[in-house]
Amino acid sequence: RPTAEVKRAIKQILGFKAIWFLGIFHGLSYGSLNNLGNWLPSMLADLDGGQAADWAGAAVAVLLLGAFGRAFGGRLLGWWSRGRGVTLAVLAILILYLIMGLAGQKYALLGGAMLMALACGSTYGGVFTLSASAGAAYAATAMGVMNTIGNLVNVGLTLVFGYVRQYTGEFSLSLIAVSVLGMVCWLAGRKLILEMDERSRP
Numbered sequence: 001r002p003t004a005e006v007k008r009a010i011k012q013i014l015g016f017k018a019i020w021f022l023g024i025f026h027g028l029s030y031g032s033l034n035n036l037g038n039w040l041p042s043m044l045a046d047l048d049g050g051q052a053a054d055w056a057g058a059a060v061a062v063l064l065l066g067a068f069g070r071a072f073g074g075r076l077l078g079w080w081s082r083g084r085g086v087t088l089a090v091l092a093i094l095i096l097y098l099i100m101g102l103a104g105q106k107y108a109l110l111g112g113a114m115l116m117a118l119a120c121g122s123t124y125g126g127v128f129t130l131s132a133s134a135g136a137a138y139a140a141t142a143m144g145v146m147n148t149i150g151n152l153v154n155v156g157l158t159l160v161f162g163y164v165r166q167y168t169g170e171f172s173l174s175l176i177a178v179s180v181l182g183m184v185c186w187l188a189g190r191k192l193i194l195e196m197d198e199r200s201r202p
Contacts, residue, residue: 018192018193018195019145019146019149020189021185021188021189021192022086022127022130022131022149022196023146023148023152023153024149024150024153025090025123025185025186025189025193026123026147026150026153027149027150027152027154027156028090028093028182029089029090029093029120029121029123029124029127030123030150030154031151031154031155031156031158032097032120032157032178033116033117033120033121034157034158035157035158036059036062036063036066036116036117036120037059037062038059039161039165039171040055040059040062040113041054041056041058042171043109044058044106044109044110046165046169046170046171047104047106047109058110058113062114062116065114065117065118065121066117066118066120066121067121068121069117069119069120069122070121070122070124072118072121072122073085073121073123073124073126081194081198082125082126082130082197083193083195083196084197085122086123086126086127086130086193087190087193087194089119089120089123089126090119090182090186091186092116093116093119093120093182094178094179094183094186095179096112096113096115096116096119097175097178097179097182098175098176098180099112100116100175101171101172101174101175101176101179127146130193130196130197131143133196133197133199133200157178160174160177160178161174
């Protein structure tokens with residue numbers, strides 16, 4: 001029966017740890033790009049002492065760079081394996097979070113955000129092709145689970161940035177916290193992603 005098959009597929013994928021970490025990595029990339037588009041003008045205005053509207057163009061530039069990063073992601077897959085490309089890009093994102101959180105200077109924040117946007121966009125090809133490599137019978141379920149986890153991480157990032165800004169008056173602590181927590185996830189999931197990539201190769 002279709003319902004039984006769906007339940008079996010979901011159970012199989014939920015027990016696949018690499019999919020969970022792939023979803024977290026996706027959330028740290030796609031979610032970071034979304035949140036840069038939402039929060040970057042406010043982050044820059046806090047450091048500049050001006051209004052968020054003064055920095056609206058920065059958000060547009062970052063989102064455009066994210067789109068270029070997605071286009072460039074296919075080229076990266078020609079140089080590196082999918083697992084290596086995704087894990088290195090997410091590591092770059094987490095390092096940039098730390099630099100942006102510690103810098104306390106508007107142009108350092110802007111430059112870091114632009115580099116991060118490129119790194120965020122570059123993960124899409126690797127993430128989605130890896131999630132589909134769970135097997136033909138489970139590909140759609142794996143992509144659905146991975147996307148759900150990524151969306152939850154995206155929402156979590158939005159809440160962290162908003163609440164930290166509300167209660168501390170600045171974003172720096174949230175940037176540092178995301179870097180530290182993300183690094184814990186990266187260390188725990190990196191090997192699983194690389195092994196998933198290795199198993200899926202013909």
